[in-house]
Amino acid sequence: MAFMLMLFVLLCGLEMLPVLGILNATAEQPIGVCYGQVADNLPVVQEVIDLYKENGIGRMRIYNPNIPTIEALKGSTIQLSVGVPNEIIQSLATDATAATQWVQTNIITYAKDVKFLYIVVGNEIMPGDAAAKFIAPAMQNIYNALASANLQTQIKVSTAIQLGLLASSYPPSAGQFSPAASEYVNPILSFLVTNNASLLVNLYTYFTYIGNTKDISLDYALFTSPGTVVTDGQYQYQNLFDASLDAVYAALEKAGAPNLEVVISESGWPSEGGDAATIDNANKYYTNLIKHVQSGTPKRPSKPLETYLFAMFDENQKGPAETEKHFGLFSPTKQPKYQNVN
Template identity: 65%
Template sequence: MAATVLLLIGLLLPYLKLTAAQTRPIGVCYGRVANNLPSDQEVVNLYHSNGITKMRIYDPNEPTLQALRGSNIELMLGIPNGDLQALSNPSVASSWVQNNILAFTPDVKFRYVAVGNEISPSDEAASFVLPAMQNIYNAIASANLQAQTKVSTAIQTSLLGNSYPPSAGSFADNANSYIGPIVQFLKQTGAPLLANIYPYFSYIGDTKDIRLDYALFTSQGTPVQDGSLGYQNLFDASLDALYSALEKAGAPDVEVVVSETGWPSEGGDAATVDNANTYYKNMINHVSAGTPKRPGKVIETYLFAMFDENQKGPAETERHFGLFSPNKQPKYKLDN
């Protein structure tokens, strides 16, 4: 492969190839909060040319769904937070599934429906999340697609009231009434919890106690010892804290899918191309190893994001999470 191409495939492809029993572990989020992005068909072609076989989008954008027809790219389809109240009506949810899933099935591979993103218990939309999830699930089940298309919601790790050490992980008291019933729904339907995990934000929020190498997967030794389990990176510690919280919530068998993780290349503290390259490369290398709590269990993970998005904000870093620039040129050389 020519050095000038600098494609992701050199590192992604070893983890994306399947045996019959494996699940593709790495996807990339396709955000569109920008006015300079390629066409949806170009984007799908870019996924293909880089061996990326999983995509997350944040709303049922018809041009994107049309471009995905026949692509074999597995899709995590998001429902915007502002739409959840309407979807708490079963007939509206049924129409939504008909228009945005059934109309594109089987040409588009819908893997997950993410009902809302990063909703806090105090948000106005919080009371509508579970009813919307139930209604979307029932509409999918009516079409006998519930085994292949799982319904969940994407949370922030801020719902944890305690995360250190990881074995003490638990949901915050003020979050229990919100997340508890959702977790039980996931347990009943066999769906994973979707979680956006960003060591970058944890690091810049507490540089006194969190070392940069611990956030970047480059620490030597074992910075955190939790009983018999040793933690060499913050990502594993965050994920295992979520698993501990799920256990305490009575759902030890609910899996966690990392629905977003990434590192910005500019715009703030520690936001550099070198750090972002290190994080993405080490993250991709790490997904097949599992965590100390669940060693050897592949971590299904979606990198954020495909492109820099020039209309995101308010923080400058929000505009610099892309693996690619809007002109489709890769920002990093992630092959070994």
């Protein structure tokens, strides 16, 4: 089956129909797509929004409050997650008035017409980054600004982390945050638990695989292993995605947040530019990921996992690695990259 046809069907949660008019994704479906814009050749914003609608994609993540994008989403059913750029986090943390103004300008102004889902305060901040100690206070100031408009339950405040915060992840039950990461993660986790919000996690089995091809098989990273690869106590793992996510869950337990929900805020596979970066492998990964996240992990089974594919388009100004330019589901000409790949 062509990849994009599979995408149409799974995004919409419907039985396959004889035409590709399955374009009504609902809020209950767990798949979204990140709209990265680090490129100089992308379609105009309205065409992008139309492409989301045509393909039944009901959730979008953007990395800054791009006003043309927000304007184009007015009246749409697409749910939007908006990033707070890393470079302004300190100012929003140390100046409540600045945080209030940011929320008013970028969120409250449009809240009646745009379905905001998350405000994502920072992306992949590491312990040594200048913004690290400001994440939690910035989240609190943004939450307070939302609460002043009675939007704090409708729009959740979170941050997006990466697996590099884990000091260990093998076996999955050994997952725990590094001491340095814990210092800034723990206040974030406390905020999320208190406000019933999810932790966003960027999870790429591709990078884990290329970092350790000696011990990790390509099949394990692509969801194509024929049987169990790792046994960890009562749990058996047939793919690296589940093992990685359950390591995060184990780390959350050790950090005192055992019931915190996780959203996969980015996951994808490059189609060229490096080791194992091929059209065929990317097709397998995206197709299998979409199917797999409907059913949870061994540690937390039977619950669909909200997941954002990275990304909508190839981005020709990303780097420094060449693979960074080739994560798109679509080319900048809006052609589906995997349409003719079985």
